[in-house]
Structure formats: structure tokens, C-alpha cells
Amino acid sequence: MDRTDPSRFPTWHTKSRCLRKAVSFKLTITEDPKVVPVLTLPEDMGEYLWDTMLDRVFIIGANLEKQLCDLEYQQDPFVVRISSGWSECVGIHGFEVGDRLLFSMRNIYDCHLIWVTKLD
Numbered sequence: 001m002d003r004t005d006p007s008r009f010p011t012w013h014t015k016s017r018c019l020r021k022a023v024s025f026k027l028t029i030t031e032d033p034k035v036v037p038v039l040t041l042p043e044d045m046g047e048y049l050w051d052t053m054l055d056r057v058f059i060i061g062a063n064l065e066k067q068l069c070d071l072e073y074q075q076d077p078f079v080v081r082i083s084s085g086w087s088e089c090v091g092i093h094g095f096e097v098g099d100r101l102l103f104s105m106r107n108i109y110d111c112h113l114i115w116v117t118k119l120d
Helices: 043-052 086-093
Strands: 022-028 056-060 066-074 079-082 100-106 113-119
Touching: 022 043, 043 066, 043 079, 066 086, 086 113
Parallel strands: 056 113
Antiparallel strands: 022 100, 056 066, 066 079, 100 113
């Protein structure tokens, strides 16, 4: 009988479960996406994505259109951004300064999908 606890495995291990859980993060767009073509993520979301070691993710909005976006990681100071592809997401989904967004991920390690919805 295997008594190994998968929650104790490092995130990169094939038996790890921590990146397979459903998680969500909220943020408010504070910079004009038409001027600043990248989105700087909150630290907790950045740390989560850092652990995935993904370079690209698909972002899907309410209209179900999928856009491939690059992730940029900076270590000192710690910053994670959605870069290439973000401005296309803004155009497709109509995001603006002041919009509150909910980023939802489930099993991102396997499917590389982030669902984004506007909050009221």
C-alpha cells in the first residue's frame, strides 16, 4: 500500500495535485490596455503561474473566443505579466480601465486555459 501523500510532492512532480485544483484571482485593470499592452498580475496569481513554469496560456472570455498569450516572469523584483496576446484579448473581450476581472483556472497544468470574466 502506497502511503505517499501527493499534496507533499513538489509542483513539477507528475503526482502533484496542487496545480490541478480550481483557483481564481480577481484584479482591476488600472492601466489603459490600449497604451500599456501588458497586464501585470497580482503577486498571488503571479506566484501560482510561476509554479506552473508555463510560457504561454490560452485566455477565454465570455464570448468563448480563445487567445494565446505569453507569460513574462521577472525574479527581482518579482513580477509576472501577461504580455504578447493581451492587447488582442482586450480587443476581443472589450476590457477597459476600471474593469474588475475574475481569472479562473482549473487544471491549468494540463490544459493551459484561463477563463476571464468581468465582474459587476
